[in-house]
Every structure is written in structure tokens, then in C-alpha cells.
Amino acid sequence: MSKEKKSFSRRKFLQRGVIVLGGSVVASYLGCSPMRRFTAQKVESMDLPASISSLKPDFWFEILADNTILLKSPKIEMGQGVWTGLAMMAAEELEVSLDKIKVEHANTGSGLIDNVNTGGSSSTSSLYGPVREVAATMREMLKAAAAKQWNVSISAVKTENGTLSSGGKKATYGEIVASTKEWDEPKTPTLKPKSAFKIIGKEVKRVDLKPKVMGTAKYTLDSELPDMLYAVLVKSPYLDATIKSVDSNEATKSAGVVKIVREGNLLAVVAKSFYAADSAAKKVVVEWNTPNKTQQADLIKLVTVGNGKEANIQKEGSAKSILKDNKTEVFRQEYRTPMATHAQMEVNGAIAHVEANKVLIITGSQGPSQVRDVVAKAIDIKKDTIDVHTPLLGGGFGRKAAPGLAAEAAIISKIVGKPIKVYNSRQHEFQNGVYRPNTHHVLQAKMTKDSKIEAITHDQATPDMYVRNMVGEIGLKLLGSDFLSAGHGASLMYNVPNKSVSVWNTDVPIPISIWRAVGMFPNTFAIESFINELAHKAGKDAIDFRLDMLTDKDDKIIERSRKVLETLIEKSGWETPKADGVGRGIAIGNDRKSIAAAAIEVEIIEGKIKVKKVTNVLDMGQIINPEGIKAQIEGCVMMGISATLYEELTVKDGQIEQAYFSQYPLASLSDVPEILSFLLEGDDVPYGVGEPPLSPIAPAIVGAVLNLTGKALRSLPLRLS
Amino acid sequence: MKIDFKLNGKPTSIDVDPAMPLLWVVRDELKLTATKFGCGMAMCGACTLHIDGEAIRSCSVPVESIAGKNIITLEGLSESEANLHPIQQAWMEEQVPQCGYCQSGFMMAAAKLIKENPNPTDDDIKNGITNICRCGTHPRIIKAIKRAAEINNQNH
Structure with missing residues (x-):
């Protein structure tokens, strides 16, 4: 050796x-x-x-x-x-x-x-x-x-x-x-x-199982430091609001209050307990400047294909000229996805202890090194004096990739001179958050006489979710469009001779961020819904129609995709007779080399779409933890159902209109369908599993509704009338 | 105001603002952190615990209302780690938690459900618990509750 x-x-x-x-x-x-x-x-x-x-x-x-x-x-x-x-x-x-x-x-x-x-x-x-x-x-x-x-x-x-x-x-x-x-x-x-x-590849119990069942697992909100005080932030429900005036006389007299901190537009009540701080915060009277007047219609108009900077991200053959020369034969449809929020169960929170040359931060973050950068900037201190500890996260989904409240905690701790714990209310999470942006898609295709796609285009409009937040990444910004996040999954995987895909990048006056599966979610919804419609129009089976376009035998992704679909036919009972009142739909996506497909059965009960059965096939390469992968698939199915049937954020007068769970319903126990999951190892290295199974859910539900009713729904969340 | 009650079997006394929600008394004053804050408006169920055997969302219960009552949190659900409550046994077997944050509330709601209904059907469970989970552990929660009912029935 x-x-x-x-x-x-x-x-x-x-x-x-x-x-x-x-x-x-x-x-x-x-x-x-x-x-x-x-x-x-x-x-x-x-x-x-x-x-x-x-x-x-x-x-x-x-x-x-x-x-x-x-x-x-x-x-x-x-x-x-x-x-x-x-x-x-x-x-x-x-x-x-x-x-x-x-x-x-x-x-x-x-x-x-x-x-x-x-x-x-x-x-x-x-x-x-x-x-x-x-x-x-x-x-x-x-x-x-x-x-x-x-x-x-x-x-x-x-x-x-x-x-x-x-x-x-x-x-x-x-x-x-x-x-x-x-x-x-x-x-x-x-x-x-x-x-x-x-x-x-073998069955094991997850290493964090027992503490999570016994209730001993520690999250940010469960962490403490000696002599710690609590801060509650006073925020406006309006986006980009600034403080005009503050009357904190009543709040100062409230029991347990130590200090009212105001630093720029940061306003916080510091007290001996969260309850004391929260009670006092309700007594602070603030007049806000509310410069952001965005309306929902503005957002829809901004995020529309044709508006913003176009970046062509895929071009094979001459799709655009074929469509232009054969206008009467072009099938064209538009799709929209709404703004959404992460709604992770644990609100954002942080504990900070700022001392002369030493800073301790405890916060659940998907990017602890970025937390350090943000804190260093907020209190003007060297990065290497900052120690960031990360407890377990009570859900992330992209929300905790954005800075949480570490900077706020550090600023308050520096002023008060004691360790500070601060966390959001649920209302703050809804109204003062960062959001999955809305998207708009235009898909056009021309079919041959034997019902094959001859030419297809996808134009997608969305604000970027990622690049605009990357400080100093000038190279990426110069590309003019964000195909790393919002544009991810916008290109077309099928072997069609003529295809063209463009991403229309625009800016919106709303703070935006990545959301589980990022661009794959809206793009797969639009593309796979369109493919289902084309198959329906041609009177073809939705899986056969796809297999006919997955023909390049030298392309490993294509071969793995075929195998996934063939497995899905077998495992989902795709070719068995359907019960009355049941619709079947499918969708597939290639998310960074993980191939995920779902076959879904729906019914319509009392005018509402009910997902009855979801069969998933996932080829994620080498299996590490099979039970863990299945748990991720189940999670993706539930989040997919939730986003497809219920979730939508809207803006009015510069305010996110949904402030509570009651205004933003999520899928619950009553939505649980029968779920079957099958894993394929089409490669000897592991690919991702946390996001890929999410993307096919929405278009497969839409495909099932189309199969049942003949009606193509093209906007999320789905509404039958 | 001084308020006396039983917490996980132990006589407990606390002197706080009588309007303080029970959730904050349990978490911040008594340092039992299994019970979680999710929304503060009794909409999500993360703060569910038992008051005299009822599954209650503690964020919306003023502490004065629990004087003389018996409070059980997840920390007190099982006799010991060696002798787990059927719900916690089943949660281990089915590997329910992902992020784990909502699970205490779900387990407390589920423990109450199988006590009242020793043989719950899928529909009983779906209609009986309205807690929120964002990771999508719902399918395993249903399986685990049915398994827990089985364990419970074997024990008796």
C-alpha cells in the first residue's frame, strides 16, 4: 500500500x-x-x-x-x-x-x-x-x-x-x-x-428517530442560553413598510418589559419572557409608510410571457419557424402557477449572544455560513468571531435557505448586552416571508399526421428565485436569466426533432425564494399537462405517447425514463379497467438525473377533486436508505396534492392577503390517498430524492381530471368551475 | 397569581399572569419543550397536550383555567423509555417523523383518539385529527395509529 x-x-x-x-x-x-x-x-x-x-x-x-x-x-x-x-x-x-x-x-x-x-x-x-x-x-x-x-x-x-x-x-x-x-x-x-x-441499501431506522418520538429533539425554539431575554418583533403586514412613528408608552409599562429597541425599521420589544414581550408588543402603536402598492393583477401582468428578458435555453431544429409557417395547425395553451409559501411548521427564529469579540448564534438554517455573513454585516464584526450553531430544523423546503432572524437577534443582543431569543409569529411567517413566485407558461406544438410532435416550444415567465440573491455573481447575472432555479426543468426531455425553450425573466416587487423542487414544480406542471393534452387530443394512451418520444437509445436518461414508465404501467395497473367515476393521469420528470413518475387516480366527490391512489416510480440511482427514500416520496405526494388543490398566496395593496393557516389551507390527513412507491437503481451513484418525486404530482392529477371529465385545467390551484 | 395543577403526575405550582397561555407556561416556565409552538391560534395542533384526558391545543388555554387539573405532555405520555406508550412504539415502528416538529402534537392527539376509539378505521383517523404536518408524514401517521391500536388491544 x-x-x-x-x-x-x-x-x-x-x-x-x-x-x-x-x-x-x-x-x-x-x-x-x-x-x-x-x-x-x-x-x-x-x-x-x-x-x-x-x-x-x-x-x-x-x-x-x-x-x-x-x-x-x-x-x-x-x-x-x-x-x-x-x-x-x-x-x-x-x-x-x-x-x-x-x-x-x-x-x-x-x-x-x-x-x-x-x-x-x-x-x-x-x-x-x-x-x-x-x-x-x-x-x-x-x-x-x-x-x-x-x-x-x-x-x-x-x-x-x-x-x-x-x-x-x-x-x-x-x-x-x-x-x-x-x-x-x-x-x-x-x-x-x-x-x-x-x-x-438496507433497511435501517433513521438516526434521529428516537429523540423525535420522545420529544427530546432540540430545535431553535427549544434552545436556551443563560440569562437570555426574549424579543418579539413588531412588523407591518405590508411589504417593504418603513416606520413613520412609534408610540411605545403603554408597551414600556407592560409587565416584564426590559427595553423597546428601535434600530432603523427594526422594532422589537425585549422582555423577560416571550409571553411578556408578546403581550407588550401588542400595545406598541406604529404608523407605517407603505410604499409597496402591488396588486394581484400587477403581479400577473408582470409575470407574463413576452415581458422581461428572454433567454433561449434549449434549441434543436427549427421549432419556431415551423410553428410560424403552420399557424392554423398549431395547438397552443397557457398555464399559470400561483405564488406560494413554505409554511414549514417551525417558524424562523434565532438566539444571539453578542459580546465584545465573540458572537454566538443558534439558528436553524439551510445555510449556516450565509447566516454568518449576514450577521457579520448587520453588526459590523469580523466573520471569524461568529460561531453559528444549527439545531435540527422543523422543516425547511427552501424557506430556511433565506436568512432567518439571526441578524435581528444579533442587533438586539448588541444593544441590550444579553443573549436574545427571537422568533416569528405565524402571521410574520405568512406576511413577512419570502415566496415561491408565480409563473406563466405558453406551450405550442405542431403534430404530424400520425400524431407525433413535429415541433414544440415552451416559453416560461417568472422572476428568478436565486440569481438575484447572489451577491457578486456577476457572470450569472449577465446571463440575463435564471435557468438555475426558476428555469430549471423548463427544457423538454423528449426526443422531438424541433424544440425551443425560452425563459422570460422579470423582476417583481415581492420578496421571492426557492420552494421545494424549485423550477421543476411549475415547469413540470405546465409541460406534462400539455403533453397529456396532446395525447388526449390525438386519442393516444398518455404513457404510449411518451414512450414514442423517448427513443434515443444512446441517452442514458432516456433509457432510464423508459424503464420508469414501463415499470409504472405494470405497478399502477395502468392497463387494467378503471372503476366508474375514476380518472387516471400520469407525468414524469428528470430532476438532475433522478427520474420520477407518478400515475394518479382521481374521483370527483361533491364537486371536489379527490386523489384516490398515487403510484410512484423513482429511479434515483444507488439506493442508500430505502425507507428514507419512501418517506420522501410520501412527503412529496402530500405536498404535491396540497400545492395542486389548495395553496395560493395573493397580494392586495402591497400586502400578502393570507396571514393564518385558516386562509392558506394545506393537505391534511383527510387527503391521504393510497400511496405505492417503487424504486429503481438505474445508476451506480445516488441522485436526489427530496424533491424529484414532487414535480409529477400536479400534472398527473390534472391528467387524471382530463381523463375523467375531458376538461383541461391549466391553472393552480385547480378549480373545477 | 399562584396556580396549582398536576404536570405529568407531579404536583406543580406556578405564579404567573393568569392569562398566560398554558403552552408558554409548559415551555418557558417549566422547561418542557416537547410541546411546540406552531401558530398560536389553535389552528395547527403542534401544541396539543392532555388536560384531564382531553387533547387540547395549549396555545389558546389561559393557565388560570387549568387550576387543579391534570396535564400530560409528551414527556409524560410513556411510563418510561423501556415501557413506551403504544403510540410512541408505533411511531418508532412506522418511522413516522421527518422534521419531527409537529409530531408531539400528533402523538398526543392520537393517544386520545385510540383511547376513545380502540379500533379506529382510516376514516375515523382522517376525520378525528386535524393537526397540520408539512413534511407529509400523514400516510405513516394513519398506519402508526392503527398499529398503536393493535398494540394497545394486545396489551389489554
Whole structure:
């Protein structure tokens, strides 16, 4: 085995009592150079492995003397099960049972966390190589250390269930760690082949299951600091409102109030308890300037194809001229999706303790390193003095990729001089949030005489959800359009000779953000609804119609898509007779190489669409945690039903009109259909699972309604009349 | 105002504003954080706990109204970790939680449901619990409640 000698400092190593080994995922994101690996050598302090941050690890392991392994995760657990997936990958190569691995969030003070947000269904795929490689490296280091102690060859040392053995010699990982002075690090350990997997792909219990069932799991709102005060923000229900005047006389006299803080347009009541702060906040009288006068009609008009900057993102053949030359034969339809909110169950909140040269932030965020940037700017302090701790997230869905309340908490803490806990009311979440923007789509096609698509175009209008928030990414801004987020999924996957897709980028006077599945959600709704309509018009079976356009045998995505649809036919009973009053629809999407399709059966009961059965087929490549994948599919089905049948935000006079759950109904237990999920491994690396199954739900429901009633619904949420 | 009640079996006394919602008394004064804040308007059910055996949304209950009553939160639902309440056993078996935030409220509502209805059908469950979950754990909640009813019936 080729080796790279690295000496740990004995003294410091024994002080630590752990092996620390980590890696950076940056290389794997860029997909070029091999992963950087490093060992911790300069540990001067005992409390946190902060000294290795100069080497910029994004994740790392520590083997503790009690033989447990701590995995510091660069990815945030918000319910999607990423901790479990990473722990499974690590346990596989380390040859330990899953319960030996303890997962925690890496945090910005004790070692840099991944600079990329947790999102885009990319966590598992981006870390599949790096985590296993570092885990395997650690295993080989332990073997080498044991071999040296026992005076045997490395190949004579076996690892099993956290124990090293050779002949009659036996020691736990923890024992070897405690007794090793010098470490040898192998350069490139061999990774297990798939056939040898004992944990990856097998049924396990998620690692955060028990605390979540026992009620001991800690979220931001459950966290505390000694001597902490509570702040409640006073906000206007109007967008972009600024303070004209404040009368806080009554509020100041309210029980438990410590201070009323006003800093620019930040207005907060600070008190000894949340209840005291909240009660006093209701007594603050504010006059607001409300410059934003946006009406719903303005928003619809702004977000309309033809308005804004056009960027052509897909062009094959000469679709536009064919459509232009054959106007009378063109089938043209328009689709719209509404503005929506994330409505995650845990409101945004943060705890901040600002001291002279030290800032502690506790906040549930999908992007802790961005939280640090925002706080540094808000209170004008150096980034490296800020330690961001991330508890579990009570749901994310993109909402917690946007800055939460860390900056507000820090500003108030700096003024008051004490730790501050602040969180939103549900009304704040609805009316002072960031939103999934509305979209508009125009699809046009010309069919051949034998009912094949000859030419097709998709024009999509939306404000960008991502690029406009990227400071300094001038290159991306110059592209003129956001095909990274809103435009994602706008292009057409089918093998049609002539196709053209344009994204019309416009700005809206509403704060917008990414929402689960991002551009895939509206784009798949529009494209797949249109495909269903074309099939319906041609009198063809909706799956056959698609299979006829998935013909390129050299394209792996196309081949995997065919397999997904063929599996769906079999598993959903697509070709079996339907009961009376039942409509069937399907849709498929390729979301960053995860292929998801759904066949849905609906009924109309008392004038309302009722989803009865959803059959999902997902090809997400290598399966890590099958039960976790199924949970994500079920979640996507429920969120898909919710967004298709119920969810819509509207704006009036510059105010989001929905302020409470009663005004923004979500799918509930009564909406649960029969759900079947089937997984295909069409590739040997894992792709995303948290978002891809969401996109086919809306168009498959629409297709089922079309199948049942002959009526094509083209606007979400669906309304029958 | 001093208010006495039982919390998870223990006699408890608290001296706070009588109008303070029970949710904040449990979370901020008594430091039991399984019971969650979701909306503050009794619309989502994240704050559900038991008052004298009834599943109640504690964000909208002034603490003065619970004097002399028996409050059970999720922390007090099971006798011990070794002897879990059927609802928590079933929640483990079916791996219900995703983000987990709404689950305490759901489990408390579900515990009440199977007590009243030892053999609930899908429709009983769908109509009986109106709590909100955004991760979409609903299908597993229904399975887990039926499983919990089974465990409960075997135990008796």
C-alpha cells in the first residue's frame, strides 16, 4: 500500500483522545481534482477542533475513546433524513454498526461547514464519494496502527463491528485510538464494491428517530442560553413598510418589559419572557409608510410571457419557424402557477449572544455560513468571531435557505448586552416571508399526421428565485436569466426533432425564494399537462405517447425514463379497467438525473377533486436508505396534492392577503390517498430524492381530471368551475 | 397569581399572569419543550397536550383555567423509555417523523383518539385529527395509529 507518512503530535493527540479526520467536498462539487484529505496536527485547545479549520474541512469524523464515532455533518437535517444517509455511508466503510455513529451538525465556529446550502437534493450525491473515502481512510489508519502494535502485516488485521483483530489479538477502535502514538495515512483506500455492502441499501431506522418520538429533539425554539431575554418583533403586514412613528408608552409599562429597541425599521420589544414581550408588543402603536402598492393583477401582468428578458435555453431544429409557417395547425395553451409559501411548521427564529469579540448564534438554517455573513454585516464584526450553531430544523423546503432572524437577534443582543431569543409569529411567517413566485407558461406544438410532435416550444415567465440573491455573481447575472432555479426543468426531455425553450425573466416587487423542487414544480406542471393534452387530443394512451418520444437509445436518461414508465404501467395497473367515476393521469420528470413518475387516480366527490391512489416510480440511482427514500416520496405526494388543490398566496395593496393557516389551507390527513412507491437503481451513484418525486404530482392529477371529465385545467390551484 | 395543577403526575405550582397561555407556561416556565409552538391560534395542533384526558391545543388555554387539573405532555405520555406508550412504539415502528416538529402534537392527539376509539378505521383517523404536518408524514401517521391500536388491544 502506498503511504503518506503523517505524524500526529503525541502530546496533543493524547490530549484530544480522538482521531480527527475530515475532507472537503468542494472538489467533488467541481468534479475535477480529487478530494483533499488532511489530518489534524495542530490541536492546541481541548474544547473544539477549531484549530483544524485552517485546513477547511467540510465534514469530519472523530473516533472517541468510548468507541463511538462522531460524524460532523456539513449538511443540515431538516427532516429529509440526510444524517441517516451519511451515517450509513460512513458505517459501511468503517465497518461499524449504524448505532456506533453519532451525527451532529458541523458548525461554523468549530470547523467550517459546507459553503453550499443544504438544498437542491444534492447532499447525498455530493458526499457519496468523499464520506466513504474518508471513512475508508480512517479504517485503514486503524488497521495500520493495530498492525504496528501487534507486529503483524496490515493485511492480517481484520475490522468488524468496531473491532480490530488479528489471530488472537483483539482491540476496539477506541482502544487503538487511545494507545496509538504515530499514525500512517494510506493515500487511496479501496472502496467496497456494491456487492459487499452490508448497510447501504438496507433497511435501517433513521438516526434521529428516537429523540423525535420522545420529544427530546432540540430545535431553535427549544434552545436556551443563560440569562437570555426574549424579543418579539413588531412588523407591518405590508411589504417593504418603513416606520413613520412609534408610540411605545403603554408597551414600556407592560409587565416584564426590559427595553423597546428601535434600530432603523427594526422594532422589537425585549422582555423577560416571550409571553411578556408578546403581550407588550401588542400595545406598541406604529404608523407605517407603505410604499409597496402591488396588486394581484400587477403581479400577473408582470409575470407574463413576452415581458422581461428572454433567454433561449434549449434549441434543436427549427421549432419556431415551423410553428410560424403552420399557424392554423398549431395547438397552443397557457398555464399559470400561483405564488406560494413554505409554511414549514417551525417558524424562523434565532438566539444571539453578542459580546465584545465573540458572537454566538443558534439558528436553524439551510445555510449556516450565509447566516454568518449576514450577521457579520448587520453588526459590523469580523466573520471569524461568529460561531453559528444549527439545531435540527422543523422543516425547511427552501424557506430556511433565506436568512432567518439571526441578524435581528444579533442587533438586539448588541444593544441590550444579553443573549436574545427571537422568533416569528405565524402571521410574520405568512406576511413577512419570502415566496415561491408565480409563473406563466405558453406551450405550442405542431403534430404530424400520425400524431407525433413535429415541433414544440415552451416559453416560461417568472422572476428568478436565486440569481438575484447572489451577491457578486456577476457572470450569472449577465446571463440575463435564471435557468438555475426558476428555469430549471423548463427544457423538454423528449426526443422531438424541433424544440425551443425560452425563459422570460422579470423582476417583481415581492420578496421571492426557492420552494421545494424549485423550477421543476411549475415547469413540470405546465409541460406534462400539455403533453397529456396532446395525447388526449390525438386519442393516444398518455404513457404510449411518451414512450414514442423517448427513443434515443444512446441517452442514458432516456433509457432510464423508459424503464420508469414501463415499470409504472405494470405497478399502477395502468392497463387494467378503471372503476366508474375514476380518472387516471400520469407525468414524469428528470430532476438532475433522478427520474420520477407518478400515475394518479382521481374521483370527483361533491364537486371536489379527490386523489384516490398515487403510484410512484423513482429511479434515483444507488439506493442508500430505502425507507428514507419512501418517506420522501410520501412527503412529496402530500405536498404535491396540497400545492395542486389548495395553496395560493395573493397580494392586495402591497400586502400578502393570507396571514393564518385558516386562509392558506394545506393537505391534511383527510387527503391521504393510497400511496405505492417503487424504486429503481438505474445508476451506480445516488441522485436526489427530496424533491424529484414532487414535480409529477400536479400534472398527473390534472391528467387524471382530463381523463375523467375531458376538461383541461391549466391553472393552480385547480378549480373545477 | 399562584396556580396549582398536576404536570405529568407531579404536583406543580406556578405564579404567573393568569392569562398566560398554558403552552408558554409548559415551555418557558417549566422547561418542557416537547410541546411546540406552531401558530398560536389553535389552528395547527403542534401544541396539543392532555388536560384531564382531553387533547387540547395549549396555545389558546389561559393557565388560570387549568387550576387543579391534570396535564400530560409528551414527556409524560410513556411510563418510561423501556415501557413506551403504544403510540410512541408505533411511531418508532412506522418511522413516522421527518422534521419531527409537529409530531408531539400528533402523538398526543392520537393517544386520545385510540383511547376513545380502540379500533379506529382510516376514516375515523382522517376525520378525528386535524393537526397540520408539512413534511407529509400523514400516510405513516394513519398506519402508526392503527398499529398503536393493535398494540394497545394486545396489551389489554
